[in-house]
Amino acid sequence: MDTMKNGFWKVFFYEWKTIIKKPSIILWTLGVPLAIFILYAAIFGDGVLRExxxxxxxxxxxxxxxxxxxxxxxxxxxxxxxxxxxxxxxxxxxxxxxxxxxxxxxxxxxxxxxxxxxxxxxxxxxxxxxxxxxxxxxxxxxxxxxxxxxxxxxxxxxxxxxxxxxxxxxQPVIMRSHTLFNPFLNYAYYLCLSLFPMTLQLTVMITTLYLLGSILKYNKGTDLYQLSGNNVFFAFFGKILPYTIIFSLLTILMVAYLFGYLGIPINTSVVNVYILTLILIIVYQLMAVFFVTISKDFRSLCAMGGGYSSLAYSFSGYTFPQEGMPTAIMIMDSIFPFASYSRALTNIAVKGMPITESLPYLIGFGVFALIGLLSLKKFSYQLQKGGYHDK
CATH class of the missing domain: 3.40.1710.10 (abc type-2 transporter like domain)
Known part of the structure; x- marks a missing residue:
């Protein structure tokens, strides 16, 4: 048991050493998302189109x-x-x-x-x-x-x-109109609340796909498996946990900007938003394992996994109501964790609805996480084999 526990920490600290030695990793995991956040903030800074x-x-x-x-x-x-x-x-x-x-x-x-x-x-x-x-x-x-x-x-x-x-x-009849949830008609409130998490989930997915896929591409699976004490759970979680921490820090900055600096009205605790976003990060990291196990090589992994995460915004129903989508598209909509996240975020943070109202979306998170966890068994075989192909 001690060996297995040591295996987790060996992988965990080895990954931190890799991150410190390669500034490009920090640039990608923190620098690129922050640059995109700044770009969105500049584009939608005024909030409302005028003149x-x-x-x-x-x-x-x-x-x-x-x-x-x-x-x-x-x-x-x-x-x-x-x-x-x-x-x-x-x-x-x-x-x-x-x-x-x-x-x-x-x-x-x-x-x-x-x-x-x-x-x-x-x-x-x-x-x-x-x-x-x-x-x-x-x-x-x-x-x-x-x-x-x-x-x-x-x-x-x-x-x-x-x-x-x-x-x-x-005017014998006077109409009184009350705009709910975004009475300011502020486009920054409306769009940034979805575009920032979308950027985050793309970064999480692509980073995790590369981390896991490159191990198999360069036939380093056996080394990682042995370092973890021959335990796929320690190998996987020890490998991705440092990045989960980095993305958590990015989430704190994102939430602080959206609900603090930008001033988006919020009807729940910011802690709930942070926890919900952290769940999104973990779910996408687990879904990356699923794509690793169904891909025959690194190229197809990047194509499938990257395409899957990039299409999430289009099917989330954020800019076009789900009720107006064709039945086939509504069914496809349910295969993206980001769709569950965006609706749960709107219900909890914007509308101030009880968390129980978003229970179907939270159950959806659980299903996606379970798919990733079940995929770890095949991922274990891939690590023991060394990579996508035998050495």
């Missing part, structure tokens, strides 16, 4: 049309950067991506409004850029809706009605 450039064609050129332009330009999302003389000129500005949208105020704008006639103010948007287009539509509709209501109130008041009567006539 999106749009063009305007004012065919009326009256005080009322200029007032509408002023109100649209006052919206923090919109910014009139160009004034065009024709509709064709404005559409060309959109096609060349100089602006994201074009607003056209028709002739007789002021005259028709004063007569109580309906007026069409046209908005063109470049929907190739879906996020800016959606924000421009929302900002434009808000401003024009308020402007239209104000104009109708003035027309009704001119007919002898009081201000209250005019307002009730224009």
């Amino acid at each position: 999106l450039p749009i063009a305007v064609l004012d065919e009326d050129k009256t005080s009322l049309s200029r007032e509408l332009i002023r109100q649209i330009n006052a919206n923090s999302t919109l910014d009139f950067t160009k004034e065009v003389n024709t509709e064709g000129e404005g559409l060309k500005q959109i096609q060349t991506s100089d602006v994201f949208g074009l607003v056209i105020i028709p002739d007789n704008f002021k005259k028709d409004i004063s007569r109580g006639k309906n007026v069409n103010v046209v908005l063109y948007v470049n929907n190739d850029y879906m996020t800016p287009a959606g924000l421009i539509n929302k900002g434009f509709n808000t401003v024009v809706g308020n402007f239209s209501a104000s104009a109708k109130v003035n027309v009704i008041m001119k007919r002898g009605s009081s201000s209250l009567q005019a307002k009730n006539a224009v």
Whole structure:
């Protein structure tokens, strides 16, 4: 028993010595993820897109049309950067991506409004850029809706009605909208909460695949197996535990940035988020063993394991709701641990739901971990053989 325990620590400390001797390992396990984190932080630092450039064609050129332009330009999302003389000129500005949208105020704008006639103010948007287009539509509709209501109130008041009567006539039903969980409509809160863990799981998976696969590629399995005291559990866990510790430190930095510096609202303890992410790390390390045992060589291992982890975000349902996916895709969605993690994280941290509500996802973690643990038996045979091929 003492020999077996010594085997674990021999592998564990040997791996730390390897990490210290090879700065490239630290660069990959800490430097690269941190660089990507910084990149995401720079891209989504503002959180909300503001002052999106749009063009305007004012065919009326009256005080009322200029007032509408002023109100649209006052919206923090919109910014009139160009004034065009024709509709064709404005559409060309959109096609060349100089602006994201074009607003056209028709002739007789002021005259028709004063007569109580309906007026069409046209908005063109470049929907190739879906996020800016959606924000421009929302900002434009808000401003024009308020402007239209104000104009109708003035027309009704001119007919002898009081201000209250005019307002009730224009908007007899008042809608109150309450945005849950991300009321700030902050893209940093929405995207960073998934992109940072996605980067982490990719790093964990690729690192573990390389660690285990390179042992078999260079026929060093026998050396590791003997160093561990002929125990595959000590060989595996002694090998990956130093990296688990490194990734744990990276997780602390990630959680501190997301919920501390960035200020994402959280409805649970940060400890719960840390524990959940640590479970994700361990699950992916165990899943790496499964891919090692089903691969015939190092090249196919990298292709299968890397592809598996990189596809996780697409099938996680984070940017597209799972309920809208075809049945076949929903089934595929369940084979990625990251999908379980992202939903559990949303339920626990963002929505503040009890952990029991995320029990199916936690059970999913257990299934993935069990697959990895069961794969250790075949991994033991591979280590004893030395590598993918006999020496």
